[in-house]
Amino acid sequence: MDKRKTIIVWMDGKKTKVSKNDTKNNPMQSTYTNTEQAAAQESNNEIDPIPTYIRQNSLEEEAAFKKGKGNKNKLIKHIFIATMTAVLLGVGLGIFMLNMFTNIDANEVNGKIGSTGETTGANKGVTATDQATYTLKGLQAFVLQAGLFNDEANVAVVQNKFNDAGIQTMVWKRDDQYYLFANIAQAKDQTDDEKAAYKASDLETYAKKWTTTETNVTITDAEYNWLQNFHNLWNASLEKVSADQSLPSTKWEDWIASYPENAKNTAEFYQAVKENQSSISEASKESAPIVLLNIWNQFDQLVLK
Structure with a gap:
Protein backbone atom coordinates (compact mmCIF):
# COMPACT_ATOMS: atom_id res chain seq x y z
CA MET A 1 0.00 0.00 0.00
CA ILE A 47 4.18 42.66 4.44
CA ASP A 48 7.23 42.15 6.64
CA PRO A 49 9.18 45.38 6.90
CA ILE A 50 12.83 45.33 5.96
CA PRO A 51 14.78 45.81 9.17
CA THR A 52 16.84 48.99 9.43
CA TYR A 53 20.40 48.43 10.47
CA ILE A 54 22.20 51.16 12.40
CA ARG A 55 25.92 51.36 11.88
CA GLN A 56 27.84 51.99 15.02
CA ASN A 57 31.38 53.27 15.00
CA SER A 58 34.00 51.09 16.49
CA LEU A 59 36.28 52.36 19.23
CA GLU A 60 39.14 52.70 16.74
CA GLU A 61 37.05 54.80 14.38
CA GLU A 62 35.79 57.01 17.20
CA ALA A 63 39.32 57.50 18.46
CA ALA A 64 40.52 58.39 14.96
CA PHE A 65 37.67 60.92 14.64
CA LYS A 66 38.54 62.57 17.92
CA LYS A 67 42.23 62.59 16.99
CA GLY A 68 41.48 64.25 13.65
CA LYS A 69 39.39 66.89 15.39
CA GLY A 70 42.17 67.50 17.91
CA ASN A 71 44.77 67.89 15.15
CA LYS A 72 42.54 70.44 13.45
CA ASN A 73 42.26 72.45 16.66
CA LYS A 74 46.04 72.31 17.13
CA LEU A 75 46.58 73.51 13.55
CA ILE A 76 44.27 76.49 14.09
CA LYS A 77 46.07 77.28 17.35
CA HIS A 78 49.49 77.18 15.65
CA ILE A 79 48.29 79.44 12.84
CA PHE A 80 46.90 81.94 15.36
CA ILE A 81 50.14 81.98 17.37
CA ALA A 82 52.26 82.41 14.23
CA THR A 83 50.06 85.28 13.03
CA MET A 84 50.20 87.12 16.36
CA THR A 85 53.97 86.62 16.57
CA ALA A 86 54.43 88.11 13.09
CA VAL A 87 52.24 91.08 13.99
CA LEU A 88 54.15 91.76 17.22
CA LEU A 89 57.51 91.46 15.47
CA GLY A 90 56.35 93.83 12.73
CA VAL A 91 55.15 96.42 15.23
CA GLY A 92 58.35 96.13 17.26
CA LEU A 93 60.56 96.48 14.19
CA GLY A 94 58.55 99.48 13.01
CA ILE A 95 58.99 101.26 16.35
CA PHE A 96 62.72 100.47 16.36
CA MET A 97 63.22 101.85 12.84
CA LEU A 98 61.21 104.97 13.66
CA ASN A 99 63.32 105.69 16.72
CA MET A 100 66.54 105.05 14.82
CA PHE A 101 65.71 107.48 11.98
CA THR A 102 64.43 110.04 14.48
CA ASN A 103 67.78 109.95 16.28
CA ILE A 104 69.67 110.27 12.99
CA ASP A 105 67.63 113.31 11.96
CA ALA A 106 68.15 114.92 15.35
CA ASN A 107 71.91 114.40 15.14
CA GLU A 108 72.09 115.91 11.66
CA VAL A 109 70.23 119.00 12.86
CA ASN A 110 72.79 119.45 15.63
CA GLY A 111 75.64 118.97 13.14
CA LYS A 112 76.77 115.82 14.85
CA ILE A 113 77.32 112.45 13.19
CA GLY A 114 77.57 109.16 15.06
CA SER A 115 76.73 110.62 18.47
CA THR A 116 73.45 111.30 20.25
CA GLY A 117 74.68 113.95 22.68
CA GLU A 118 73.31 117.47 22.41
CA THR A 119 75.51 120.54 22.07
CA THR A 120 74.79 123.37 24.48
CA GLY A 121 77.42 125.96 23.64
CA ALA A 122 80.97 126.51 24.77
CA ASN A 123 81.77 127.08 28.42
CA LYS A 124 85.08 128.00 29.93
CA GLY A 125 86.77 125.13 31.66
CA VAL A 126 84.86 122.33 29.88
CA THR A 127 86.96 119.16 29.95
CA ALA A 128 85.13 116.71 27.69
CA THR A 129 87.31 113.88 26.39
CA ASP A 130 84.87 111.79 24.35
CA GLN A 131 85.32 112.35 20.64
CA ALA A 132 82.80 112.15 17.83
CA THR A 133 82.53 113.16 14.20
CA TYR A 134 80.89 116.55 13.63
CA THR A 135 79.96 118.52 10.54
CA LEU A 136 81.39 122.04 10.51
CA LYS A 137 79.65 124.49 8.23
CA GLY A 138 81.63 126.47 5.70
CA LEU A 139 81.92 130.25 5.52
CA GLN A 140 81.35 132.58 2.59
CA ALA A 141 81.81 136.24 1.67
CA PHE A 142 82.65 138.52 -1.26
CA VAL A 143 86.30 139.49 -1.59
CA LEU A 144 88.13 142.06 -3.66
CA GLN A 145 90.77 140.08 -5.53
CA ALA A 146 93.87 141.95 -6.65
CA GLY A 147 95.44 139.05 -8.55
CA LEU A 148 95.92 135.32 -9.03
CA PHE A 149 99.44 133.90 -9.38
CA ASN A 150 101.21 130.60 -9.81
CA ASP A 151 104.47 131.95 -8.40
CA GLU A 152 104.73 133.49 -4.96
CA ALA A 153 107.42 135.89 -6.19
CA ASN A 154 104.97 137.52 -8.58
CA VAL A 155 102.50 137.98 -5.74
CA ALA A 156 105.02 140.09 -3.86
CA VAL A 157 105.37 142.51 -6.80
CA VAL A 158 101.67 143.38 -6.86
CA GLN A 159 101.36 143.31 -3.09
CA ASN A 160 104.09 145.95 -2.80
CA LYS A 161 102.10 148.27 -5.07
CA PHE A 162 99.15 148.09 -2.67
CA ASN A 163 101.42 148.60 0.32
CA ASP A 164 102.87 151.74 -1.30
CA ALA A 165 99.33 153.07 -1.62
CA GLY A 166 98.67 152.39 2.10
CA ILE A 167 96.35 149.46 1.41
CA GLN A 168 96.80 146.22 3.31
CA THR A 169 96.40 142.87 1.53
CA MET A 170 96.70 139.18 2.35
CA VAL A 171 97.69 136.06 0.39
CA TRP A 172 95.51 132.94 0.39
CA LYS A 173 97.08 129.80 -1.06
CA ARG A 174 94.69 127.26 -2.54
CA ASP A 175 95.33 124.42 -5.01
CA ASP A 176 98.96 125.53 -5.53
CA GLN A 177 97.83 129.00 -6.56
CA TYR A 178 98.17 132.32 -4.75
CA TYR A 179 95.19 134.65 -4.40
CA LEU A 180 95.79 138.27 -3.38
CA PHE A 181 92.85 139.79 -1.50
CA ALA A 182 92.43 143.44 -0.53
CA ASN A 183 89.00 143.53 1.16
CA ILE A 184 85.94 141.54 2.21
CA ALA A 185 82.19 142.14 2.61
CA GLN A 186 78.88 140.32 3.04
CA ALA A 187 77.46 141.39 -0.34
CA LYS A 188 78.99 142.23 -3.69
CA ASP A 189 77.65 145.78 -3.82
CA GLN A 190 79.26 146.52 -0.44
CA THR A 191 82.66 146.32 -2.15
CA ASP A 192 81.89 149.01 -4.74
CA ASP A 193 83.26 151.95 -2.73
CA GLU A 194 86.56 150.25 -1.94
CA LYS A 195 86.91 149.08 -5.52
CA ALA A 196 86.47 152.64 -6.78
CA ALA A 197 89.03 153.94 -4.26
CA TYR A 198 91.60 151.37 -5.40
CA LYS A 199 91.01 152.23 -9.02
CA ALA A 200 91.74 155.86 -8.27
CA SER A 201 95.22 154.71 -7.21
CA ASP A 202 95.65 152.68 -10.43
CA LEU A 203 95.06 149.45 -8.54
CA GLU A 204 92.74 146.99 -10.26
CA THR A 205 90.51 144.66 -8.25
CA TYR A 206 87.31 142.77 -8.89
CA ALA A 207 84.68 141.30 -6.58
CA LYS A 208 84.16 137.55 -6.41
CA LYS A 209 82.43 135.13 -4.10
CA TRP A 210 84.78 133.16 -1.88
CA THR A 211 83.70 130.10 0.08
CA THR A 212 84.97 127.29 2.24
CA THR A 213 82.91 124.12 2.18
CA GLU A 214 81.60 122.25 5.19
CA THR A 215 83.61 119.28 6.39
CA ASN A 216 83.51 116.47 8.95
CA VAL A 217 86.01 116.59 11.80
CA THR A 218 86.64 114.32 14.77
CA ILE A 219 86.67 116.45 17.92
CA THR A 220 85.19 116.58 21.41
CA ASP A 221 81.82 118.08 22.28
CA ALA A 222 83.53 121.03 23.97
CA GLU A 223 85.67 121.74 20.91
CA TYR A 224 82.65 121.56 18.64
CA ASN A 225 80.80 124.09 20.80
CA TRP A 226 83.84 126.37 20.75
CA LEU A 227 84.04 126.21 16.95
CA GLN A 228 80.32 126.83 16.62
CA ASN A 229 80.77 130.01 18.62
CA PHE A 230 83.64 130.97 16.33
CA HIS A 231 81.38 130.51 13.32
CA ASN A 232 78.76 132.83 14.80
CA LEU A 233 81.31 135.42 15.95
CA TRP A 234 83.05 135.51 12.58
CA ASN A 235 79.77 136.13 10.73
CA ALA A 236 78.86 138.88 13.21
CA SER A 237 82.28 140.47 12.64
CA LEU A 238 81.80 140.28 8.87
CA GLU A 239 78.58 142.23 9.25
CA LYS A 240 80.44 144.91 11.23
CA VAL A 241 83.23 145.18 8.66
CA SER A 242 80.74 145.40 5.79
CA ALA A 243 79.20 148.42 7.53
CA ASP A 244 82.66 150.08 7.91
CA GLN A 245 82.77 149.32 11.63
CA SER A 246 85.58 147.92 13.74
CA LEU A 247 85.77 144.37 15.03
CA PRO A 248 84.01 143.45 18.33
CA SER A 249 87.32 142.90 20.08
CA THR A 250 85.83 142.19 23.53
CA LYS A 251 83.76 139.31 22.15
CA TRP A 252 86.83 137.92 20.44
CA GLU A 253 88.78 138.03 23.70
CA ASP A 254 85.98 136.20 25.52
CA TRP A 255 85.82 133.56 22.81
CA ILE A 256 89.58 132.93 22.93
CA ALA A 257 89.43 132.66 26.73
CA SER A 258 86.64 130.05 26.51
CA TYR A 259 88.89 127.49 24.82
CA PRO A 260 88.28 124.07 26.47
CA GLU A 261 90.92 122.70 28.80
CA ASN A 262 92.95 119.72 27.60
CA ALA A 263 91.60 120.10 24.05
CA LYS A 264 94.04 118.78 21.45
CA ASN A 265 92.34 118.56 18.06
CA THR A 266 91.94 122.33 17.64
CA ALA A 267 95.06 123.43 19.53
CA GLU A 268 96.88 124.75 16.43
CA PHE A 269 93.99 126.97 15.43
CA TYR A 270 93.62 128.23 18.98
CA GLN A 271 97.32 129.15 19.18
CA ALA A 272 97.22 130.94 15.81
CA VAL A 273 94.23 133.08 16.81
CA LYS A 274 95.67 133.80 20.24
CA GLU A 275 98.88 135.10 18.68
CA ASN A 276 96.79 137.49 16.58
CA GLN A 277 94.68 138.63 19.52
CA SER A 278 96.50 141.95 19.67
CA SER A 279 95.84 142.49 15.96
CA ILE A 280 92.13 141.96 16.59
CA SER A 281 92.05 144.38 19.50
CA GLU A 282 94.02 147.06 17.67
CA ALA A 283 92.40 146.64 14.26
CA SER A 284 91.13 149.83 12.63
CA LYS A 285 88.26 150.10 10.19
CA GLU A 286 90.76 149.85 7.33
CA SER A 287 92.73 146.89 8.69
CA ALA A 288 89.76 144.96 10.11
CA PRO A 289 88.87 143.28 6.76
CA ILE A 290 92.39 141.86 6.41
CA VAL A 291 92.42 140.65 10.05
CA LEU A 292 89.10 138.87 9.44
CA LEU A 293 90.45 137.30 6.23
CA ASN A 294 93.56 136.03 8.05
CA ILE A 295 91.46 134.38 10.77
CA TRP A 296 89.27 132.76 8.11
CA ASN A 297 92.35 131.45 6.31
CA GLN A 298 93.72 129.96 9.54
CA PHE A 299 90.38 128.26 10.22
CA ASP A 300 90.43 126.76 6.72
CA GLN A 301 94.04 125.57 6.90
CA LEU A 302 94.10 124.26 10.48
CA VAL A 303 90.55 122.96 11.02
CA LEU A 304 88.76 122.29 7.74
CA LYS A 305 91.71 120.66 5.98
Missing part, protein backbone atom coordinates in the same frame (compact mmCIF):
# COMPACT_ATOMS: atom_id res chain seq x y z
CA ASP A 2 1.56 3.28 -1.06
CA LYS A 3 1.96 5.93 1.53
CA ARG A 4 1.38 9.31 0.14
CA LYS A 5 3.00 12.27 1.74
CA THR A 6 0.70 15.17 2.13
CA ILE A 7 1.94 18.77 1.71
CA ILE A 8 -0.11 21.56 3.13
CA VAL A 9 -0.04 24.81 1.12
CA TRP A 10 -2.04 27.95 1.20
CA MET A 11 -3.83 29.03 -1.92
CA ASP A 12 -5.91 32.17 -2.06
CA GLY A 13 -5.78 32.40 1.71
CA LYS A 14 -7.08 28.86 2.20
CA LYS A 15 -5.30 25.85 3.60
CA THR A 16 -5.00 23.06 1.03
CA LYS A 17 -3.46 19.62 1.25
CA VAL A 18 -1.56 18.40 -1.74
CA SER A 19 -0.09 14.96 -2.17
CA LYS A 20 3.54 14.75 -3.15
CA ASN A 21 2.77 12.15 -5.78
CA ASP A 22 0.04 14.25 -7.20
CA THR A 23 2.58 17.00 -7.63
CA LYS A 24 4.87 14.75 -9.54
CA ASN A 25 2.08 13.35 -11.71
CA ASN A 26 0.53 16.67 -12.37
CA PRO A 27 3.14 19.13 -13.59
CA MET A 28 0.62 21.85 -13.99
CA GLN A 29 -0.47 21.46 -10.42
CA SER A 30 3.18 21.53 -9.34
CA THR A 31 3.84 24.63 -11.32
CA TYR A 32 0.73 26.23 -9.92
CA THR A 33 1.73 25.23 -6.47
CA ASN A 34 5.26 26.62 -6.88
CA THR A 35 3.84 29.76 -8.30
CA GLU A 36 1.47 30.12 -5.40
CA GLN A 37 4.30 29.51 -2.98
CA ALA A 38 6.46 32.14 -4.66
CA ALA A 39 3.56 34.54 -4.60
CA ALA A 40 2.95 33.82 -0.95
CA GLN A 41 6.64 34.30 -0.22
CA GLU A 42 6.69 37.61 -2.11
CA SER A 43 3.50 38.70 -0.32
CA ASN A 44 5.04 37.92 3.03
CA ASN A 45 8.14 39.83 2.02
CA GLU A 46 6.03 42.83 1.15
Whole structure:
Protein backbone atom coordinates (compact mmCIF):
# COMPACT_ATOMS: atom_id res chain seq x y z
CA MET A 1 0.00 0.00 0.00
CA ASP A 2 1.56 3.28 -1.06
CA LYS A 3 1.96 5.93 1.53
CA ARG A 4 1.38 9.31 0.14
CA LYS A 5 3.00 12.27 1.74
CA THR A 6 0.70 15.17 2.13
CA ILE A 7 1.94 18.77 1.71
CA ILE A 8 -0.11 21.56 3.13
CA VAL A 9 -0.04 24.81 1.12
CA TRP A 10 -2.04 27.95 1.20
CA MET A 11 -3.83 29.03 -1.92
CA ASP A 12 -5.91 32.17 -2.06
CA GLY A 13 -5.78 32.40 1.71
CA LYS A 14 -7.08 28.86 2.20
CA LYS A 15 -5.30 25.85 3.60
CA THR A 16 -5.00 23.06 1.03
CA LYS A 17 -3.46 19.62 1.25
CA VAL A 18 -1.56 18.40 -1.74
CA SER A 19 -0.09 14.96 -2.17
CA LYS A 20 3.54 14.75 -3.15
CA ASN A 21 2.77 12.15 -5.78
CA ASP A 22 0.04 14.25 -7.20
CA THR A 23 2.58 17.00 -7.63
CA LYS A 24 4.87 14.75 -9.54
CA ASN A 25 2.08 13.35 -11.71
CA ASN A 26 0.53 16.67 -12.37
CA PRO A 27 3.14 19.13 -13.59
CA MET A 28 0.62 21.85 -13.99
CA GLN A 29 -0.47 21.46 -10.42
CA SER A 30 3.18 21.53 -9.34
CA THR A 31 3.84 24.63 -11.32
CA TYR A 32 0.73 26.23 -9.92
CA THR A 33 1.73 25.23 -6.47
CA ASN A 34 5.26 26.62 -6.88
CA THR A 35 3.84 29.76 -8.30
CA GLU A 36 1.47 30.12 -5.40
CA GLN A 37 4.30 29.51 -2.98
CA ALA A 38 6.46 32.14 -4.66
CA ALA A 39 3.56 34.54 -4.60
CA ALA A 40 2.95 33.82 -0.95
CA GLN A 41 6.64 34.30 -0.22
CA GLU A 42 6.69 37.61 -2.11
CA SER A 43 3.50 38.70 -0.32
CA ASN A 44 5.04 37.92 3.03
CA ASN A 45 8.14 39.83 2.02
CA GLU A 46 6.03 42.83 1.15
CA ILE A 47 4.18 42.66 4.44
CA ASP A 48 7.23 42.15 6.64
CA PRO A 49 9.18 45.38 6.90
CA ILE A 50 12.83 45.33 5.96
CA PRO A 51 14.78 45.81 9.17
CA THR A 52 16.84 48.99 9.43
CA TYR A 53 20.40 48.43 10.47
CA ILE A 54 22.20 51.16 12.40
CA ARG A 55 25.92 51.36 11.88
CA GLN A 56 27.84 51.99 15.02
CA ASN A 57 31.38 53.27 15.00
CA SER A 58 34.00 51.09 16.49
CA LEU A 59 36.28 52.36 19.23
CA GLU A 60 39.14 52.70 16.74
CA GLU A 61 37.05 54.80 14.38
CA GLU A 62 35.79 57.01 17.20
CA ALA A 63 39.32 57.50 18.46
CA ALA A 64 40.52 58.39 14.96
CA PHE A 65 37.67 60.92 14.64
CA LYS A 66 38.54 62.57 17.92
CA LYS A 67 42.23 62.59 16.99
CA GLY A 68 41.48 64.25 13.65
CA LYS A 69 39.39 66.89 15.39
CA GLY A 70 42.17 67.50 17.91
CA ASN A 71 44.77 67.89 15.15
CA LYS A 72 42.54 70.44 13.45
CA ASN A 73 42.26 72.45 16.66
CA LYS A 74 46.04 72.31 17.13
CA LEU A 75 46.58 73.51 13.55
CA ILE A 76 44.27 76.49 14.09
CA LYS A 77 46.07 77.28 17.35
CA HIS A 78 49.49 77.18 15.65
CA ILE A 79 48.29 79.44 12.84
CA PHE A 80 46.90 81.94 15.36
CA ILE A 81 50.14 81.98 17.37
CA ALA A 82 52.26 82.41 14.23
CA THR A 83 50.06 85.28 13.03
CA MET A 84 50.20 87.12 16.36
CA THR A 85 53.97 86.62 16.57
CA ALA A 86 54.43 88.11 13.09
CA VAL A 87 52.24 91.08 13.99
CA LEU A 88 54.15 91.76 17.22
CA LEU A 89 57.51 91.46 15.47
CA GLY A 90 56.35 93.83 12.73
CA VAL A 91 55.15 96.42 15.23
CA GLY A 92 58.35 96.13 17.26
CA LEU A 93 60.56 96.48 14.19
CA GLY A 94 58.55 99.48 13.01
CA ILE A 95 58.99 101.26 16.35
CA PHE A 96 62.72 100.47 16.36
CA MET A 97 63.22 101.85 12.84
CA LEU A 98 61.21 104.97 13.66
CA ASN A 99 63.32 105.69 16.72
CA MET A 100 66.54 105.05 14.82
CA PHE A 101 65.71 107.48 11.98
CA THR A 102 64.43 110.04 14.48
CA ASN A 103 67.78 109.95 16.28
CA ILE A 104 69.67 110.27 12.99
CA ASP A 105 67.63 113.31 11.96
CA ALA A 106 68.15 114.92 15.35
CA ASN A 107 71.91 114.40 15.14
CA GLU A 108 72.09 115.91 11.66
CA VAL A 109 70.23 119.00 12.86
CA ASN A 110 72.79 119.45 15.63
CA GLY A 111 75.64 118.97 13.14
CA LYS A 112 76.77 115.82 14.85
CA ILE A 113 77.32 112.45 13.19
CA GLY A 114 77.57 109.16 15.06
CA SER A 115 76.73 110.62 18.47
CA THR A 116 73.45 111.30 20.25
CA GLY A 117 74.68 113.95 22.68
CA GLU A 118 73.31 117.47 22.41
CA THR A 119 75.51 120.54 22.07
CA THR A 120 74.79 123.37 24.48
CA GLY A 121 77.42 125.96 23.64
CA ALA A 122 80.97 126.51 24.77
CA ASN A 123 81.77 127.08 28.42
CA LYS A 124 85.08 128.00 29.93
CA GLY A 125 86.77 125.13 31.66
CA VAL A 126 84.86 122.33 29.88
CA THR A 127 86.96 119.16 29.95
CA ALA A 128 85.13 116.71 27.69
CA THR A 129 87.31 113.88 26.39
CA ASP A 130 84.87 111.79 24.35
CA GLN A 131 85.32 112.35 20.64
CA ALA A 132 82.80 112.15 17.83
CA THR A 133 82.53 113.16 14.20
CA TYR A 134 80.89 116.55 13.63
CA THR A 135 79.96 118.52 10.54
CA LEU A 136 81.39 122.04 10.51
CA LYS A 137 79.65 124.49 8.23
CA GLY A 138 81.63 126.47 5.70
CA LEU A 139 81.92 130.25 5.52
CA GLN A 140 81.35 132.58 2.59
CA ALA A 141 81.81 136.24 1.67
CA PHE A 142 82.65 138.52 -1.26
CA VAL A 143 86.30 139.49 -1.59
CA LEU A 144 88.13 142.06 -3.66
CA GLN A 145 90.77 140.08 -5.53
CA ALA A 146 93.87 141.95 -6.65
CA GLY A 147 95.44 139.05 -8.55
CA LEU A 148 95.92 135.32 -9.03
CA PHE A 149 99.44 133.90 -9.38
CA ASN A 150 101.21 130.60 -9.81
CA ASP A 151 104.47 131.95 -8.40
CA GLU A 152 104.73 133.49 -4.96
CA ALA A 153 107.42 135.89 -6.19
CA ASN A 154 104.97 137.52 -8.58
CA VAL A 155 102.50 137.98 -5.74
CA ALA A 156 105.02 140.09 -3.86
CA VAL A 157 105.37 142.51 -6.80
CA VAL A 158 101.67 143.38 -6.86
CA GLN A 159 101.36 143.31 -3.09
CA ASN A 160 104.09 145.95 -2.80
CA LYS A 161 102.10 148.27 -5.07
CA PHE A 162 99.15 148.09 -2.67
CA ASN A 163 101.42 148.60 0.32
CA ASP A 164 102.87 151.74 -1.30
CA ALA A 165 99.33 153.07 -1.62
CA GLY A 166 98.67 152.39 2.10
CA ILE A 167 96.35 149.46 1.41
CA GLN A 168 96.80 146.22 3.31
CA THR A 169 96.40 142.87 1.53
CA MET A 170 96.70 139.18 2.35
CA VAL A 171 97.69 136.06 0.39
CA TRP A 172 95.51 132.94 0.39
CA LYS A 173 97.08 129.80 -1.06
CA ARG A 174 94.69 127.26 -2.54
CA ASP A 175 95.33 124.42 -5.01
CA ASP A 176 98.96 125.53 -5.53
CA GLN A 177 97.83 129.00 -6.56
CA TYR A 178 98.17 132.32 -4.75
CA TYR A 179 95.19 134.65 -4.40
CA LEU A 180 95.79 138.27 -3.38
CA PHE A 181 92.85 139.79 -1.50
CA ALA A 182 92.43 143.44 -0.53
CA ASN A 183 89.00 143.53 1.16
CA ILE A 184 85.94 141.54 2.21
CA ALA A 185 82.19 142.14 2.61
CA GLN A 186 78.88 140.32 3.04
CA ALA A 187 77.46 141.39 -0.34
CA LYS A 188 78.99 142.23 -3.69
CA ASP A 189 77.65 145.78 -3.82
CA GLN A 190 79.26 146.52 -0.44
CA THR A 191 82.66 146.32 -2.15
CA ASP A 192 81.89 149.01 -4.74
CA ASP A 193 83.26 151.95 -2.73
CA GLU A 194 86.56 150.25 -1.94
CA LYS A 195 86.91 149.08 -5.52
CA ALA A 196 86.47 152.64 -6.78
CA ALA A 197 89.03 153.94 -4.26
CA TYR A 198 91.60 151.37 -5.40
CA LYS A 199 91.01 152.23 -9.02
CA ALA A 200 91.74 155.86 -8.27
CA SER A 201 95.22 154.71 -7.21
CA ASP A 202 95.65 152.68 -10.43
CA LEU A 203 95.06 149.45 -8.54
CA GLU A 204 92.74 146.99 -10.26
CA THR A 205 90.51 144.66 -8.25
CA TYR A 206 87.31 142.77 -8.89
CA ALA A 207 84.68 141.30 -6.58
CA LYS A 208 84.16 137.55 -6.41
CA LYS A 209 82.43 135.13 -4.10
CA TRP A 210 84.78 133.16 -1.88
CA THR A 211 83.70 130.10 0.08
CA THR A 212 84.97 127.29 2.24
CA THR A 213 82.91 124.12 2.18
CA GLU A 214 81.60 122.25 5.19
CA THR A 215 83.61 119.28 6.39
CA ASN A 216 83.51 116.47 8.95
CA VAL A 217 86.01 116.59 11.80
CA THR A 218 86.64 114.32 14.77
CA ILE A 219 86.67 116.45 17.92
CA THR A 220 85.19 116.58 21.41
CA ASP A 221 81.82 118.08 22.28
CA ALA A 222 83.53 121.03 23.97
CA GLU A 223 85.67 121.74 20.91
CA TYR A 224 82.65 121.56 18.64
CA ASN A 225 80.80 124.09 20.80
CA TRP A 226 83.84 126.37 20.75
CA LEU A 227 84.04 126.21 16.95
CA GLN A 228 80.32 126.83 16.62
CA ASN A 229 80.77 130.01 18.62
CA PHE A 230 83.64 130.97 16.33
CA HIS A 231 81.38 130.51 13.32
CA ASN A 232 78.76 132.83 14.80
CA LEU A 233 81.31 135.42 15.95
CA TRP A 234 83.05 135.51 12.58
CA ASN A 235 79.77 136.13 10.73
CA ALA A 236 78.86 138.88 13.21
CA SER A 237 82.28 140.47 12.64
CA LEU A 238 81.80 140.28 8.87
CA GLU A 239 78.58 142.23 9.25
CA LYS A 240 80.44 144.91 11.23
CA VAL A 241 83.23 145.18 8.66
CA SER A 242 80.74 145.40 5.79
CA ALA A 243 79.20 148.42 7.53
CA ASP A 244 82.66 150.08 7.91
CA GLN A 245 82.77 149.32 11.63
CA SER A 246 85.58 147.92 13.74
CA LEU A 247 85.77 144.37 15.03
CA PRO A 248 84.01 143.45 18.33
CA SER A 249 87.32 142.90 20.08
CA THR A 250 85.83 142.19 23.53
CA LYS A 251 83.76 139.31 22.15
CA TRP A 252 86.83 137.92 20.44
CA GLU A 253 88.78 138.03 23.70
CA ASP A 254 85.98 136.20 25.52
CA TRP A 255 85.82 133.56 22.81
CA ILE A 256 89.58 132.93 22.93
CA ALA A 257 89.43 132.66 26.73
CA SER A 258 86.64 130.05 26.51
CA TYR A 259 88.89 127.49 24.82
CA PRO A 260 88.28 124.07 26.47
CA GLU A 261 90.92 122.70 28.80
CA ASN A 262 92.95 119.72 27.60
CA ALA A 263 91.60 120.10 24.05
CA LYS A 264 94.04 118.78 21.45
CA ASN A 265 92.34 118.56 18.06
CA THR A 266 91.94 122.33 17.64
CA ALA A 267 95.06 123.43 19.53
CA GLU A 268 96.88 124.75 16.43
CA PHE A 269 93.99 126.97 15.43
CA TYR A 270 93.62 128.23 18.98
CA GLN A 271 97.32 129.15 19.18
CA ALA A 272 97.22 130.94 15.81
CA VAL A 273 94.23 133.08 16.81
CA LYS A 274 95.67 133.80 20.24
CA GLU A 275 98.88 135.10 18.68
CA ASN A 276 96.79 137.49 16.58
CA GLN A 277 94.68 138.63 19.52
CA SER A 278 96.50 141.95 19.67
CA SER A 279 95.84 142.49 15.96
CA ILE A 280 92.13 141.96 16.59
CA SER A 281 92.05 144.38 19.50
CA GLU A 282 94.02 147.06 17.67
CA ALA A 283 92.40 146.64 14.26
CA SER A 284 91.13 149.83 12.63
CA LYS A 285 88.26 150.10 10.19
CA GLU A 286 90.76 149.85 7.33
CA SER A 287 92.73 146.89 8.69
CA ALA A 288 89.76 144.96 10.11
CA PRO A 289 88.87 143.28 6.76
CA ILE A 290 92.39 141.86 6.41
CA VAL A 291 92.42 140.65 10.05
CA LEU A 292 89.10 138.87 9.44
CA LEU A 293 90.45 137.30 6.23
CA ASN A 294 93.56 136.03 8.05
CA ILE A 295 91.46 134.38 10.77
CA TRP A 296 89.27 132.76 8.11
CA ASN A 297 92.35 131.45 6.31
CA GLN A 298 93.72 129.96 9.54
CA PHE A 299 90.38 128.26 10.22
CA ASP A 300 90.43 126.76 6.72
CA GLN A 301 94.04 125.57 6.90
CA LEU A 302 94.10 124.26 10.48
CA VAL A 303 90.55 122.96 11.02
CA LEU A 304 88.76 122.29 7.74
CA LYS A 305 91.71 120.66 5.98
